[in-house]
Amino acid sequence: MCYIEITKDNIEDNHICCALSTKQYEHAVNEKKRWLKARMDEGLVFYRLHERAKVFIEYLPANEAWVPINAPNFMYINCLWVSGRYKNNGHAKRLLDKCIADAKACGMDGIIHIAGKKKLPYLSDKHFFEHMGFTLQDEAAPYFQLMALTWNGLADSPAFKSQVKSDSINEKGITIYYTAQCPFAVGMINDLRELTEKKGVQFQSIQLSSKEEAQKSPAIWTTFSVFFDGRFVTHEIMSINKFEKLLNTLA
Template sequence: MNTKITNVTPDNVLNETLFCIKDIKKPEFKAKQKWFEKRYEEGLQLKILKDETDKMLGYIEYIPAVDAWRPVNAPTFMFIHCMYIYSKKDRNLGLGSKLINEAEKDAKEKNMDGLCVMTSKGSWMADKRIFKRLDFDEVDKRGRFELCSKTWNPEAAPPKLFDWTAQQKKYKGWHLLYADQCPWHEKSVEAMLNTAMDFEIDLNITKIETAQEAQQAPSGFGVFSLLHDGELLEDHYLSATRFRNILKAQIS
């Protein structure tokens, strides 16, 4: 398959879209666009893989790890936020490897020590198997999340995960923390707030505005955390139905 990689920038984002959300009129797109443009100045890259007809096949989003929106401590590494190949029929053609190699090339050009990524078999993150095939090593693990790293500087300190469980106990009552790093969060927050009102629940909502806040968030995903009295209930996007079921279980 002949492919090409397009760099998304603040100048072409309305034409290229953000891949995981393509409708530029949706408020979720506008929220992610605003977030993207600020992060672009910090070195964030969003690249879309296309075929010869300009059909979008997949994308990757990465940033210097010092500004990563995940609980990772790897100041001399590049960090992959997200990587996705859309169609299942395209997932064994080496397309993901092309995107990862693009991030590795950028990291080396910036004289970084390596490339790292958080993986999980759960929702909203890539599985570690593709990274293991590309010579990444698992260097840390907490709960369902693994931290995988490919290092070309043997003297570099290995990346580590922050202990997000240490942050959880301070959240008394119902709390939802989220960031616009994922465009689906805006829709989720609105639905969850309406559901909380139906149950007469006081849901405290905090929008994460900086990478440093995300790195100290109370969940492994970093940019989405639902907590009740110091207990993490979910760490990724929730529908209103799923939240309603959580509330029913907690109240009963």
């Protein structure tokens, strides 16, 4: 199998796996490409299968990651995604092996990733990571688990930052935290705003625009997190119809 590394030099001529068949998100894909190029200066690495497929891994040093975690000298996996007919062909392991090799070459103590207690959209299946030797390091409500593969037994244990432990904020109505990391989040936000306000519910979206903002965020899943009246509701980027059903249960 052939994998290619997406770099600042070739990213404009290559797809980045997200929203491959959705023309309406083209502007959001371009925004993610700009986001990736900026992160590459901070050590982000992006490998994908050399086909038109959603098979890729994206990782960077944890101290540069846009998530509220403490994990000095670890590598953080933003996303490891293998979809459709490409599942169960060893792609996830081979892509993870690239991350492991890079982390060891950089003298790091291990690798971390956020998974879910159970199988959920947009969150990795923790059972794969357990099979690969990852162990649970920390948890936060309602279902987030911080997993780590560590080869230095003296390394400090990775952990979520304290501000995410309460899973609540002091806001009314719908509040969505998001970044440009996922084109679907960027592409959907205006539609979600229009629907929410049409129903007479207060709406605010907070696009995290720096590593510092993301690391101080009350949302663990900074890619996309929905709060209602201050309580965390979901990290799932929903269709308009599904989000409307959610609103009907909340408001």
